[in-house]
Amino acid sequence: MTESEKQELVMFLERDQLVADKSRPVGRMPLGRRMKVALWALRVFAVVVSAMVIYTFVSQLGH
Amino acid sequence: MFALGLIEAGAVAILTISASTGYAVGECIGVPHSFNNSPRKAILFYAANVAAALIAAVIILIPGAPLLSIALNANVLATVLLPVALVFMIMLANDRELMGRWTNSAATNRIALAIVAFISLCGAAYAIDSFLRAVHVI
Numbered sequence: 377m378t379e380s381e382k383q384e385l386v387m388f389l390e391r392d393q394l395v396a397d398k399s400r401p402v403g404r405m406p407l408g409r410r411m412k413v414a415l416w417a418l419r420v421f422a423v424v425v426s427a428m429v430i431y432t433f434v435s436q437l438g439h
Numbered sequence: 440m441f442a443l444g445l446i447e448a449g450a451v452a453i454l455t456i457s458a459s460t461g462y463a464v465g466e467c468i469g470v471p472h473s474f475n476n477s478p479r480k481a482i483l484f485y486a487a488n489v490a491a492a493l494i495a496a497v498i499i500l501i502p503g504a505p506l507l508s509i510a511l512n513a514n515v516l517a518t519v520l521l522p523v524a525l526v527f528m529i530m531l532a533n534d535r536e537l538m539g540r541w542t543n544s545a546a547t548n549r550i551a552l553a554i555v556a557f558i559s560l561c562g563a564a565y566a567i568d569s570f571l572r573a574v575h576v577i
Contacts, residue, residue, distance in 0.1 A: 391475040391476070391477070392475070392476055392477065392480060394475060395471070395473050395475045395476055400537070402531075402534070402537060405530060405534065414526075415526070418522065418523060418526060421519075421522075421559065421563070422519060422520055422522075422523050425519045425562065425563050425566045425567070426516060426519055426520065428566050428567060428569075428570035429512055429515050429516045429519060429566045429569070429570070430512075430516075431570060431573060431574075432512060432566070432569045432570050432572075432573045433508060433509075433512040435573040435574075436505065436508045436512070436573070437505060437508070
């Protein structure tokens with residue numbers, strides 16, 4: 377089947393079929409040590425600063 | 440004009456935020472989650488979508504609700520959490536198997552990481568400043 381025939385076939389798919397056709401499962405990415413450390417730092421940043429924002433919001437509710 | 444701008448921003452937010460909530464719920468649970476799916480096939484996606492919009496509507500209609508504080512802190516929280524999504528987007532954009540010839544170049548990555556660092560810095564600065572004021576340190 378040529379590329380243009382494939383595109384023509386896609387045009388006739390139902391919406392559900394189109395979603396299923398375009399679904400591409402992505403495998404686990406192999407991560408190096410530096411990348412793992414950076415992602416852990418990002419986790420800590422997100423949790424700590426989010427906690428600060430939530431505390432600030434709750435304290436503002438009291439005023 | 441300012442009021443019209445706010446109404447437009449709210450209308451866009453209703454669509455995008457509730458849809459992204461529905462998408463995240465569907466993605467986490469592993470059920471169909473797309474507007475391309477019929478409501479019958481992606482019931483949880485549509486339910487989460489409508490629920491997010493309804494909960495937001497109920498909260499802002501509470502008499503005397505601190506709307507400025509809600510809006511400000513919700514946006515600060517969104518800014519703090521944005522780098523998480525951006526980093527994963529950069530990682531996806533660097534996946535040669537997935538992106539093919541559109542894979543990020545080294546220069547694009549440097550610009551993207553600088554933007555992520557700037558957003559993180561701005562979000563953290565505002566959050567920490569507000570927090571220190573809340574605990575009366577400054």
